[in-house]
Amino acid sequence: MKRRDLMRGFIALGGCAVCAGVAKASEGVHWEYNGEHGPDHWGKMDKAYEVCSMGGQQSPINITSAIKAEVAPMSISWKKSAAKIVNNGHTIQINMPEGSSITRDGKVYDLLQFHFHAPSEHLVDGKAYPMEVHFVHKNKKDGDLAVLGVFIAPDKKNDTMAMLAKNFPKAAGAEATLEAFTPRDLLPAGLEYWTYEGSLTTPPCSEVVTWMVARKPIKVAKASIDAFTAIYANNARPVTPLNRRLVLMSK
Numbered sequence: 001m002k003r004r005d006l007m008r009g010f011i012a013l014g015g016c017a018v019c020a021g022v023a024k025a026s027e028g029v030h031w032e033y034n035g036e037h038g039p040d041h042w043g044k045m046d047k048a049y050e051v052c053s054m055g056g057q058q059s060p061i062n063i064t065s066a067i068k069a070e071v072a073p074m075s076i077s078w079k080k081s082a083a084k085i086v087n088n089g090h091t092i093q094i095n096m097p098e099g100s101s102i103t104r105d106g107k108v109y110d111l112l113q114f115h116f117h118a119p120s121e122h123l124v125d126g127k128a129y130p131m132e133v134h135f136v137h138k139n140k141k142d143g144d145l146a147v148l149g150v151f152i153a154p155d156k157k158n159d160t161m162a163m164l165a166k167n168f169p170k171a172a173g174a175e176a177t178l179e180a181f182t183p184r185d186l187l188p189a190g191l192e193y194w195t196y197e198g199s200l201t202t203p204p205c206s207e208v209v210t211w212m213v214a215r216k217p218i219k220v221a222k223a224s225i226d227a228f229t230a231i232y233a234n235n236a237r238p239v240t241p242l243n244r245r246l247v248l249m250s251k
C-alpha cells in the first residue's frame with residue numbers, strides 16, 4: 001500500500017471511530033459532509049433519510065429573488081440564560097433551557113437550540129458567508145419548526161460570540177456549561193428577513209421547517225470564525241433546488 005493510501009486509511013478510520021461514539025449517543029445512520037456518507041448519498045443511506053433526495057422542498061437554497069410581501073413580523077422573546085454547549089460530531093450546538101420563544105402570526109415557537117455552519121448553508125445571489133447560525137424553534141402543539149438563520153461575517157468583535165468560541169468543545173461528544181449569556185446579542189440590528197417553506201438541512205431532511213433568513217449578517221471577530229472552522233471547516237449542505245416555492249421578503 002502506498003504511503004498516501006495508508007494515510008487516507010488512517011484518516012478514514014479516525015473519522016469513523018469519532019463518529020461511531022457520537023452515533024451511539026444520538027440516533028440514526030452515520031452521515032457526514034464529504035465522501036461516501038456525504039450529502040449526495042444521504043437519501044440512499046437509510047429509508048428514514050429518503051426525503052433528502054426525493055423531497056421537493058429541501059433546504060438550504062440559493063436566494064436570488066424574493067417577492068416583497070406583508071410577511072408576519074417575528075417577535076423575539078429570548079431570555080438571558082445559562083446553557084450547555086455540545087460538540088455533537090456535526091456541529092457545535094447550544095442547548096437552551098425552557099423560557100425563550102418567538103411569536104409569528106400568533107403562533108409561539110420555543111427556542112430549543114442553536115448551532116453553527118461553515119460556510120453558510122444559504123447563499124445570497126450565489127455567494128456564501130463564512131458562517132451561518134441556526135436558531136431552531138418548535139411549536140409545542142403541532143411540532144412545526146421555525147428556524148431563524150443569521151449569516152456571520154468577519155469584522156469587529158462580538159463579545160457573546162467570542163465567549164462561545166472560547167468554550168467550543170473541540171472533540172466530538174464533548175460538552176461544557178456556559179454561564180448566563182444573552183442570545184439576542186447574536187442578532188443583527190434590523191430583523192428584515194426572507195422566508196420560505198423548507199426542510200432540516202441534515203438527515204432526515206424532514207420538510208417541516210418554516211425558514212426565516214435574516215437579510216443582514218452579524219459581525220464577529222475573525223478569530224471567532226477561525227475557532228469554529230478549526231473544528232468544523234465544512235459542515236454546510238450544498239443548496240437544493242427551489243422548485244415551485246416562493247421566497248417572500250419583508251417590506
Ligand SMILES: [Zn+2]
Nearest residue numbers: 115117134201
Ligand atoms: Zn443548521
